[in-house]
Amino acid sequence: MSKSVSKRDRKEKFKFRVEFPDYTVDQVETATDNTYMLPDVGEEATINYNGEEVTINVQNLIDIRKLGFGNYGSVMLAEVQNHRDIKMAVKRLGLMPSTNNLADYTATTDLKTIRAVGSCNFPHVIRFYAGLIDKKESQVVICMEACDTSMEKFYTTMHKIKETKHIDILLKRMINHIVDALQFLKSKGILHRDVKPSNILIKQNPVIFKICDFGISGQLTNSVAHTMMKGTQVYLAPERIDASQAPEGYGIRSDMWALGLSTLEIATGQHPFAKMNALGIMSAIMTWVPEPPSNLSSELQKLVICLLRIKQAERPATYDDIQISPAMKSLPTEITSGETEMVKNVIANIPDIPDDY
Ligand SMILES: Nc1ncnc2c1ncn2[C@@H]1O[C@H](COP(=O)(O)OP(=O)(O)OP(=O)(O)O)[C@@H](O)[C@H]1O
Ligand SMILES: [Mg+2]
Numbered sequence: 001m002s003k004s005v006s007k008r009d010r011k012e013k014f015k016f017r018v019e020f021p022d023y024t025v026d027q028v029e030t031a032t033d034n035t036y037m038l039p040d041v042g043e044e045a046t047i048n049y050n051g052e053e054v055t056i057n058v059q060n061l062i063d064i065r066k067l068g069f070g071n072y073g074s075v076m077l078a079e080v081q082n083h084r085d086i087k088m089a090v091k092r093l094g095l096m097p098s099t100n101n102l103a104d105y106t107a108t109t110d111l112k113t114i115r116a117v118g119s120c121n122f123p124h125v126i127r128f129y130a131g132l133i134d135k136k137e138s139q140v141v142i143c144m145e146a147c148d149t150s151m152e153k154f155y156t157t158m159h160k161i162k163e164t165k166h167i168d169i170l171l172k173r174m175i176n177h178i179v180d181a182l183q184f185l186k187s188k189g190i191l192h193r194d195v196k197p198s199n200i201l202i203k204q205n206p207v208i209f210k211i212c213d214f215g216i217s218g219q220l221t222n223s224v225a226h227t228m229m230k231g232t233q234v235y236l237a238p239e240r241i242d243a244s245q246a247p248e249g250y251g252i253r254s255d256m257w258a259l260g261l262s263t264l265e266i267a268t269g270q271h272p273f274a275k276m277n278a279l280g281i282m283s284a285i286m287t288w289v290p291e292p293p294s295n296l297s298s299e300l301q302k303l304v305i306c307l308l309r310i311k312q313a314e315r316p317a318t319y320d321d322i323q324i325s326p327a328m329k330s331l332p333t334e335i336t337s338g339e340t341e342m343v344k345n346v347i348a349n350i351p352d353i354p355d356d357y
Contacts, residue, residue, distance in 0.1 A: 045130035047087050047143070056080050058141055060133045061090055066353040068150060073139070088129055089146040092139045096148050114142060117188050117214065124181035126201060126212040131309070147201035147210060148347050151266055154202055157350045158342075159269035166338040168297045170207075171263055172331045173339060174200065175303070176324070177209035182255055183319040185214055187288050190249065195258035195264055196235045204343045207335045234273060235261055238285050238310050245311075252319065253312040260290075260307025267304075286310060303327040 044057045060081040067075045067089055078090040118128025127145035134141050151174070158164060178200060182192055192199075192214045199213045237257035239245045265271045272290065273281045290308045292301040303325050309315045316322050 001042065001116070039130050041133050041140070043132060045132055045136065045143075049083075049129065054080065054083055054086060056083075056086075056130060056132075056143065058134045061141070061143075061235040063090075068153070068198070068353065078143075080277065087146055088143045091142040091144065092134070092137070094139060095125060095321055102297055114212075114227070116144045117185060117190060120146065120184075120188075122181065122184050123208065124177045124210050125184060125214070126210045137344050144212070145210075147203050149202060149350055150198045151202060151209075151262070152197040153350050154343075154346055155197060155266040156271060158266075161346065161349050161350075163346050164290060164313055164343055164344045166336070167267060168300055169331065169336060170339050170342060171296070172300055172337070173207065174202075174209045174266075175259065177213055178259060178333055179322050181211040182252065182259070185211075185317070190214060192251065192255045192258075193250070194201055194235075195255050195262060197262050200262065202343065204340070204345075204347050207339050207343050211265050215233040233279050234278075234285075236285075237312065239312050241282055241285060251312070253315045256307045256315050256322070257312070263304050264290060264292060264308070267296055297327070297330070298325040306308060345351065 020197045038119060043059070044052055044055060046055045061078045061079055064077045064079055067330070069075070070091075073094060075089055075091045078087075078088055080187055101348045112130045114126075115131055117125060121127065129143040129145070132141040132143065151346050154205070158167075178195070182195075185192060192211065194213055195211070197212060201210045201212055202208070203210070235258040237254040238252060261272065272288075273284065276284060288308075288310065290305055292304045296304070303322070305323075307315060307322075315336070316325075
């Protein structure tokens with residue numbers, strides 16, 4: 001064996017080989033074996049935090065409190081040692097050497113995608129600071145902008161304390177901001193594929209909605225097989241359940257479906273298929289006629305119904321079509337004091353997550 005080859009082999013040992021499907025192609029999902037390298041991910045990174053360059057190390061992240069817990073690990077609010085003013089959300093994902101491990105794929109694809117667009121400073125896309133590797137814990141560590149909470153937690157408390165007076169305008173605001181984000185992602189060749197209340201984050205001052213976990217994670221976490229395995233709620237559009245319905249494949253209209261479903265879930269306080277099993281959902285989804293609650297304005301009800309049309313060709317053709325719909329036209333440009341008060345009150349009532357949860 002030549003000297004140069006063995007040198008390269010040694011170098012290879014310190015790179016993480018990851019499997020990463022191409023997420024820019026608008027087509028029916030198929031298994032893919034594209035592989036990518038993340039040679040530049042290490043224990044340390046220099047980040048730009050509000051214009052200031054700061055070097056962070058995985059050992060210097062100090063947990064403040066738990067922000068949430070997903071299928072692949074926890075998300076903590078953390079600060080940086082010696083830079084106590086820097087607060088960020090730190091998501092840890094298991095990095096397993098086995099290519100058969102779903103968490104392994106998600107960890108790496110999440111990082112690659114968030115890095116590609118999260119650094120663009122787009123207001124409705126969660127800002128990405130750095131991706132690190134914690135070798136001791138065998139984890140990918142994603143450092144991102146921290147929001148106050150997710151819409152999943154928000155709506156649970158909102159219904160519990162019955163703080164729904166300004167729900168119509170708040171949901172219109174959410175759709176306006178998230179459609180803006182999805183349009184931006186699309187301009188970068190990315191479909192979200194995992195739109196759901198837990199991936200829509202909210203900040204209260206000023207009220208703003210941001211999308212997170214964009215990219216390919218949906219290909220795995222929201223696939224029919226995996227969702228049935230997990231037995232959790234489904235945000236898959238009908239054409240993703242029965243691909244023969246849509247020879248043109250997965251496109252922005254499947255993300256529109258998931259946004260419509262999320263809006264309905266937030267408005268009613270429960271996922272429309274919450275009480276069904278996977279098989280029930282799969283048949284119901286093909287004939288379903290959604291009924292938005294009467295406390296939503298007629299223009300928002302119409303928009304939600306339009307986003308949830310079973311045939312994707314009957315959903316809006318473009319994101320612009322949504323932005324110029326009567327529901328969006330009725331939305332005041334400036335955030336109203338009603339929205340601000342409502343958001344503040346709901347967030348103040350969200351219970352803390354115990355550290356041992
Ligand atoms: N940047 C962030 N700022 C504030 N809270 C966050 C942030 N990122 C995630 N969270 C919280 O952490 C929770 C867990 O997020 P995570 O993405 O790991 O899982 P999930 O979206 O709930 O489900 P899944 O595992 O299917 O992706 C979210 O529901 C949210 O409440
Ligand atoms: Mg998420």
